[in-house]
Amino acid sequence: MEELSILIGGKAGDGIRQAGQTLARLLNRFGYRIFFYDDYPSLIRGGHNFSIIRASKKKIIAHKEKVDLIVALNQDAVEKHKHRLNSNGMILYDSKKVEAQGVGVDFMGLVKESEGAPIMRNTAALGALAKVLNIEWEMLERVIKDTIEKAVDLNLKIAQSAYNQVEKACLSVHNLNQKMLPLVSGNEAIALGAVQAGLNMYIAYPMTPASAILHYLAEHEDDLGVVTIHPESEIGVALMALGAAYAGAKTMVGTSGGGFALMTEALSLSGQGEFPIVFVVSQRPGPGTGVPTYTMQGDLSFVIHSGHGEFAKLVLAPGDAEEAFYLTGLAMNLAWKFQIPCFVLSDKHLSESIFSLDIDPDKIKPEAPILWDGQGEYKRYLDTQNGISPLAFPGNPEAMVKGTSYEHDEYGITTEESEQIIRMQQKRLRKKKTMEDELVRYEQVKVYGDPESKTVLLCWGSTKGACIEAAEELGLKVVQPLVLEPLPIEPLKKALSHADKIIDIEVNATGQLAKLLSAHGICIDDMILRFDGRPFTVDSLLEKVKEVLS
Amino acid sequence: MTTAKELETYAQNTWCPGCGNFGILNSIIKVLADLTEEGLDLSKLVLASGIGCHAKIVDYIKVNSFYSIHGRVPPPITGIKLANPDLVVIGHAGDGDAYGEGIEHLIFSAKRNINVTFIVHNNRVYGLTTGQFTPTSPAGFKGRSTPGGSPEEPLNPIELMLSAGAGFVARGFAGKPKHLQLLMKAAVKHQGFAFIDVLQPCFTFFNTYDFYNKRVYELTDKAHDASDKEAAFARAREWSYGEGERIPIGIFYQAKKPTYDEKLLKGRIPVKLKPGNIRSILEKHI
Numbered sequence: 001m002e003e004l005s006i007l008i009g010g011k012a013g014d015g016i017r018q019a020g021q022t023l024a025r026l027l028n029r030f031g032y033r034i035f036f037y038d039d040y041p042s043l044i045r046g047g048h049n050f051s052i053i054r055a056s057k058k059k060i061i062a063h064k065e066k067v068d069l070i071v072a073l074n075q076d077a078v079e080k081h082k083h084r085l086n087s088n089g090m091i092l093y094d095s096k097k098v099e100a101q102g103v104g105v106d107f108m109g110l111v112k113e114s115e116g117a118p119i120m121r122n123t124a125a126l127g128a129l130a131k132v133l134n135i136e137w138e139m140l141e142r143v144i145k146d147t148i149e150k151a152v153d154l155n156l157k158i159a160q161s162a163y164n165q166v167e168k169a170c171l172s173v174h175n176l177n178q179k180m181l182p183l184v185s186g187n188e189a190i191a192l193g194a195v196q197a198g199l200n201m202y203i204a205y206p207m208t209p210a211s212a213i214l215h216y217l218a219e220h221e222d223d224l225g226v227v228t229i230h231p232e233s234e235i236g237v238a239l240m241a242l243g244a245a246y247a248g249a250k251t252m253v254g255t256s257g258g259g260f261a262l263m264t265e266a267l268s269l270s271g272q273g274e275f276p277i278v279f280v281v282s283q284r285p286g287p288g289t290g291v292p293t294y295t296m297q298g299d300l301s302f303v304i305h306s307g308h309g310e311f312a313k314l315v316l317a318p319g320d321a322e323e324a325f326y327l328t329g330l331a332m333n334l335a336w337k338f339q340i341p342c343f344v345l346s347d348k349h350l351s352e353s354i355f356s357l358d359i360d361p362d363k364i365k366p367e368a369p370i371l372w373d374g375q376g377e378y379k380r381y382l383d384t385q386n387g388i389s390p391l392a393f394p395g396n397p398e399a400m401v402k403g404t405s406y407e408h409d410e411y412g413i414t415t416e417e418s419e420q421i422i423r424m425q426q427k428r429l430r431k432k433k434t435m436e437d438e439l440v441r442y443e444q445v446k447v448y449g450d451p452e453s454k455t456v457l458l459c460w461g462s463t464k465g466a467c468i469e470a471a472e473e474l475g476l477k478v479v480q481p482l483v484l485e486p487l488p489i490e491p492l493k494k495a496l497s498h499a500d501k502i503i504d505i506e507v508n509a510t511g512q513l514a515k516l517l518s519a520h521g522i523c524i525d526d527m528i529l530r531f532d533g534r535p536f537t538v539d540s541l542l543e544k545v546k547e548v549l550s
Numbered sequence: 551m552t553t554a555k556e557l558e559t560y561a562q563n564t565w566c567p568g569c570g571n572f573g574i575l576n577s578i579i580k581v582l583a584d585l586t587e588e589g590l591d592l593s594k595l596v597l598a599s600g601i602g603c604h605a606k607i608v609d610y611i612k613v614n615s616f617y618s619i620h621g622r623v624p625p626p627i628t629g630i631k632l633a634n635p636d637l638v639v640i641g642h643a644g645d646g647d648a649y650g651e652g653i654e655h656l657i658f659s660a661k662r663n664i665n666v667t668f669i670v671h672n673n674r675v676y677g678l679t680t681g682q683f684t685p686t687s688p689a690g691f692k693g694r695s696t697p698g699g700s701p702e703e704p705l706n707p708i709e710l711m712l713s714a715g716a717g718f719v720a721r722g723f724a725g726k727p728k729h730l731q732l733l734m735k736a737a738v739k740h741q742g743f744a745f746i747d748v749l750q751p752c753f754t755f756f757n758t759y760d761f762y763n764k765r766v767y768e769l770t771d772k773a774h775d776a777s778d779k780e781a782a783f784a785r786a787r788e789w790s791y792g793e794g795e796r797i798p799i800g801i802f803y804q805a806k807k808p809t810y811d812e813k814l815l816k817g818r819i820p821v822k823l824k825p826g827n828i829r830s831i832l833e834k835h836i
Binding site for chain 1: 626
């Protein structure tokens with residue numbers, strides 16, 4: 001098969017995500033490109049969790065509503081999802097717990113026979129699934145050995161007994177003879193991109209869906225050369241990061257909308273004090289607590305306009321793991337080049353989905369900021385033509401480094417004089433122009449699909465995956481800005497110049513990108529919005545686009 | 551050798567005549583000058599402050615500084631120390647800063663035992679915002695936001711810091727600069743979080759010179775064992791920032807404990823870290 005989608009469902013605590021990840025790795029070994037979507041409510045036990053693993057010969061960055069196979073560890077997995085099955089689809093289920101048509105295997109019985117823990121039903125399911133997919137036992141054995149850390153022999157025993165229970169294969173996975181790619185979540189790609197650009201410190205307070213960046217960097221901090229810190233609050237996080245940046249450490253912080261709300265005080269300080277910092281904001285539905293483990297693109301306006309006072313910032317919006325990697329590296333380098341706050345705007349769908357990552361790590365290198373040349377007396381806030389004051393750090397015997405939140409003179413001593421205030425505000429704002437000139441060197445707007453089409457699907461961030469496939473199916477063009485602040489107006493106008501119909505596609509309730517563009521004279525003809533916390537799937541979006549076009 | 555004079559900047563001092571901050575400024579400058587004679591490299595020193603009258607102190611001293619925002623002195627100084635543990639870091643904060651807006655950061659600094667010095671200019675009134683009650687104002691304090699008198703009991707920061715696990719807890723008085731300098735010097739030399747609450751009269755809004763001069767007494771080694779935490783609590787409770795006859799100043803408690811920076815960094819210096827090889831990590835994702 002060149003493409004297949006499998007849904008694994010059960011309750012929280014059944015090890016659904018882990019089973020899905022092992023399955024993804026198994027399919028990866030055959031050269032499939034993977035997209036992995038994880039859907040779970042905010043609870044530890046109970047509820048209904050499911051993962052969709054889509055595997056394809058071609059590169060994919062979205063999943064579909066329809067699936068070829070459902071692996072049911074509980075009845076909900078059947079009842080809630082059977083409508084998703086393709087006409088020739090089938091259900092593999094735990095026969096003593098679930099009533100369904102398809103292939104039933106007594107997962108629980110096999111686990112009990114081997115005296116395994118109840119969670120090992122997920123291993124039994126994997127064993128049976130491998131047989132259903134016509135995968136050789138030895139292949140699964142290797143993947144289990146590579147992925148499962150505890151009780152490997154027991155898991156192997158359970159998997160094999162389940163494998164042997166299935167009489168015959170129903171689908172056939174074969175080797176696609178393609179290079180295997182690393183399977184990386186959006187959050188992991190963000191972490192790795194930052195490391196590649198020279199990240200020294202990652203500071204964060206746990207908040208879904210950004211927490212995994214902290215977990216990943218903490219787990220690998222020795223290998224990656226990064227110090228991770230989990231402070232008392234997001235306020236502490238952001239201020240600590242500014243102190244670290246002042247001392248010369250490349251620092252990133254990560255959170256979701258609510259946590260970022262607490263960081264906006266520090267954001268504004270970074271604008272005034274010119275302390276470089278990278279913020280990762282991974283969105284989830286708000287307002288308030290909202291829906292913590294689901295996805296939304298509802299914080300675009302908030303992030304772009306965040307922070308009191310007027311200062312330059314850069315907001316980048318990756319749409320897949322590769323962009324997450326490259327754009328986080330870019331954010332880190334530009335934060336230090338211009339001594340400004342830079343944002344990586346993600347969401348749950350990008351952060352927690354898993355992708356086949358095809359990158360060239362060498363495309364990101366840590367770039368040295370503009371450093372003081374040691375000539376004359378050091379002025380931290382030297383007024384320069386491009387607005388960038390060369391950096392020195394405390395510990396330099398020749399430089400006195402005064403960083404400050406107050407309006408200040410070139411040395412960093414407080415001032416309230418009108419001329420000085422104007423001069424310094426203009427100096428800082430000049431950096432925005434310098435940055436805009438620099439950004440021209442980078443791809444700020446991406447175009448996909450049929451470049452000649454007069455119908456454009458306009459999107460940003462994680463909606464791009466579904467948009468690209470829908471557009472390819474219908475012969476449409478996709479336009480995706482990667483930079484959202486400062487908005488790349490000229491490249492956007494160019495990409496949209498021949499469009500008769502622009503359909504704005506966003507995962508929020510008000511069309512925030514559309515509003516942003518309308519302020520620059522770019523008018524949207526139609527909007528397709530989704531704001532139930534779920535991302536667009538390829539097929540669901542396709543139907544919506546067809547409706548709009550009919 | 552650096553003299554006190556050489557540590558002055560060109561910034562015009564705008565504190566009121568008679569302000570208690572002068573006692574603190576002169577003391578810290580004297581201590582820094584003394585410490586350079588003992589080998590402190592001033593280029594490795596960072597002073598920080600919050601917002602309020604006290605905060606201007608960083609403008610008046612010719613050293614590296616981080617002029618933070620209200621309540622937020624502990625997080626940046628923690629970040630500075632963790633980014634480069636070779637630096638010597640001293641944070642100044644007001645009582646509104648330290649005990650009001652940013653009290654959680656103070657508690658966590660003590661809990662973690664980050665190796666920095668933290669000096670609170672405690673005038674027990676908001677000066678720069680013209681006279682409102684603070685967390686350490688006495689009950690009934692008549693300020694501009696509480697014309698009928700403050701309905702709150704004051705917080706006792708010495709007790710708070712002892713409870714939070716600080717390894718160096720002291721109280722000084724801006725009117726006794728020689729004594730204050732001893733405390734400051736001991737605090738900077740202490741390995742771990744060193745906290746000094748400095749009683750600082752506000753000449754304009756809460757003139758407490760007479761009040762303190764009549765009541766403060768110095769804790770001596772003879773009368774007080776600073777390694778005894780229970781004794782420290784007892785001394786702390788002698789005066790709870792309201793009325794009272796005797797106000798002890800000096801080191802209430804000192805104990806050597808592993809510091810947060812040592813435990814977290816394990817010898818690493820973030821500003822000198824080289825990024826790891828992500829290729830070998832990516833291999834593990836296949």
